[in-house]
Amino acid sequence: MLFTQDKPLDEVLESLGKEKNIFLLACNGCAEACETGGEKALSAMETEVKKAGKNVTGACLVDFLCNKVLVTTRLAREMDRIKQADSILVLTCGIGVQAVAKVVDKVVHPAANTVSLGGLQGLWPADERCEACGDCALDYTGGICPITGCAKGLLNGPCGGAQDGKCEVDPEKDCGWIKIYEQLKKVGRLENLKKIRTPRDHSKMLPSAELRKTSFYDVEK
Amino acid sequence: MKLSECFEQGKFVITCEVGPSKGIETEKLMEELEPLRDKVDAFNVTDLQSSVLRVGSLAMCRLLREKGLEPIMQLTCRDRNRLGLQSDVLSAAVLSIENLLCLTGDHPKLGDHPEAMPVFDLDSVQLLSAIKGLMNGKDMAGNDLEGPPPEFCLGAAVNPGADPLEPQIMKMEKKIEAGAEFFQTQAVYEVDKFAVFCEKIKHLKAPVMAGIVLLKSPAMAKFMNANVAGIYVPDEIIDELAAVPKEKRVEKSLEISARLIKQLKNLCSGVHIMSLGWERHVPTLLELAGL
Numbered sequence: 001m002l003f004t005q006d007k008p009l010d011e012v013l014e015s016l017g018k019e020k021n022i023f024l025l026a027c028n029g030c031a032e033a034c035e036t037g038g039e040k041a042l043s044a045m046e047t048e049v050k051k052a053g054k055n056v057t058g059a060c061l062v063d064f065l066c067n068k069v070l071v072t073t074r075l076a077r078e079m080d081r082i083k084q085a086d087s088i089l090v091l092t093c094g095i096g097v098q099a100v101a102k103v104v105d106k107v108v109h110p111a112a113n114t115v116s117l118g119g120l121q122g123l124w125p126a127d128e129r130c131e132a133c134g135d136c137a138l139d140y141t142g143g144i145c146p147i148t149g150c151a152k153g154l155l156n157g158p159c160g161g162a163q164d165g166k167c168e169v170d171p172e173k174d175c176g177w178i179k180i181y182e183q184l185k186k187v188g189r190l191e192n193l194k195k196i197r198t199p200r201d202h203s204k205m206l207p208s209a210e211l212r213k214t215s216f217y218d219v220e221k
Numbered sequence: 222m223k224l225s226e227c228f229e230q231g232k233f234v235i236t237c238e239v240g241p242s243k244g245i246e247t248e249k250l251m252e253e254l255e256p257l258r259d260k261v262d263a264f265n266v267t268d269l270q271s272s273v274l275r276v277g278s279l280a281m282c283r284l285l286r287e288k289g290l291e292p293i294m295q296l297t298c299r300d301r302n303r304l305g306l307q308s309d310v311l312s313a314a315v316l317s318i319e320n321l322l323c324l325t326g327d328h329p330k331l332g333d334h335p336e337a338m339p340v341f342d343l344d345s346v347q348l349l350s351a352i353k354g355l356m357n358g359k360d361m362a363g364n365d366l367e368g369p370p371p372e373f374c375l376g377a378a379v380n381p382g383a384d385p386l387e388p389q390i391m392k393m394e395k396k397i398e399a400g401a402e403f404f405q406t407q408a409v410y411e412v413d414k415f416a417v418f419c420e421k422i423k424h425l426k427a428p429v430m431a432g433i434v435l436l437k438s439p440a441m442a443k444f445m446n447a448n449v450a451g452i453y454v455p456d457e458i459i460d461e462l463a464a465v466p467k468e469k470r471v472e473k474s475l476e477i478s479a480r481l482i483k484q485l486k487n488l489c490s491g492v493h494i495m496s497l498g499w500e501r502h503v504p505t506l507l508e509l510a511g512l
Binding site: 156197 | 327328339341344345350361378379383384385387388391392394395398448449
């Protein structure tokens with residue numbers, strides 16, 4: 001079970017920026033239990049996005065967005081609607097957003113912050129890792145996590161230590177920031193890297209008292 | 222004196238790197254630096270370079286200051302969180318250190334304490350912003366500092382040999398926006414490639430100092446080619462060094478570096494010499510380079 005909380009709506013709308021056509025994608029697994037995903041959250045988000053003057057090209061619910069095979073198969077049917085969209089707004093955990101970014105070459109925006117990995121009943125795919133930082137940054141990094149993808153967890157670009165595209169810490173590991181750069185270039189969002197990212201708020205890593213009181217959290221203990 | 226003043230005077234600025242000792246014996250190092258007095262503008266003191274435990278940059282910078290040598294304190298994000306970093310920056314001001322070079326820092330795994338926790342609470346861009354904040358009288362949490370705010374000249378690093386280069390340049394732009402006033406680069410051996418880099422950053426106003434690493438042996442050059450990101454020593458240079466007998470190596474190495482400095486001089490605002498224990502040869506190098 002991965003615990004997620006809604007990102008503040010104004011933050012989500014701000015990240016969509018001037019994009020007009022949005023495809024909505026929600027997870028029906030852990031996120032449904034946390035009410036950040038599932039049918040209800042998807043339809044509520046559709047209303048909000050339309051209210052903000054956007055056009056929703058499609059809305060789709062997938063059981064487990066962390067399962068890349070399932071996502072690929074399910075989204076094959078939605079390709080036309082995805083192609084019409086400027087971006088995909090993904091209602092799920094950090095791993096789900098990364099999995100979607102991996103299988104679809106489209107700008108992705110997370111709608112939730114992952115705050116705890118709980119008992120981890122979700123899938124743990126090959127490359128996608130989530131540290132439950134509580135302040136999902138996947139929006140501006142092309143759906144590749146700079147915290148788990150970079151050995152130093154840097155937020156403002158590569159350290160300069162990568163050799164032949166590999167991390168200075170582990171020659172077997174790709175430099176997360178080179179991957180982010182290449183992905184942003186591919187989806188036409190390199191300008192994302194121009195903005196200075198402020199330091200992380202580590203207090204967001206602590207699950208809130210409210211969350212700890214929920215039955216989901218209790219079951220995992 | 223702030224390094225920015227040297228650039229403002231239109232000088233071709235020369236800095237030399239100083240690696241503090243592994244133990245508390247500092248006299249020997251200070252003696253080795255003595256011949257460089259009046260020949261270089263400032264000394265960069267490294268902050269646990271390559272993640273190897275040594276005497277700290279802050280203490281060595283103060284010793285240099287007491288001897289009348291201008292220090293540049295290197296500050297990395299590897300070992301301290303934002304509390305530790307801001308505190309050390311204030312301490313530097315108290316100890317009359319005026320130049321800071323802000324770096325991300327190597328990962329601890331590369332050094333002699335690979336089990337250490339990598340901190341990286343801030344990155345180099347955020348560190349520059351935080352120091353700029355202190356210089357405006359506020360800490361990172363927005364609290365006011367008592368008394369006059371500290372004043373520094375802030376520098377940063379860039380790797381002109383990085384591949385891909387574009388994200389390095391984008392980060393360089395952010396470093397300038399955050400407060401960097403000058404840059405020192407990774408070692409340069411390919412003048413043509415450096416010229417391409419200079420062309421790509423010509424819209425940036427911050428002065429750039431080209432990095433010069435003295436080659437001690439052909440093996441060292443080959444090692445750097447295989448292991449150090451963004452450094453490439455061309456075969457011609459390695460062959461040139463390998464062609465002379467061992468006893469002539471220092472002379473040859475200085476000749477190669479002097480030639481590089483002459484070729485780079487019109488492309489950059491200064492040179493940063495990383496002599497790696499060959500501090501005693503730096504005066505000869507500067508003479509050969511006509512500086």
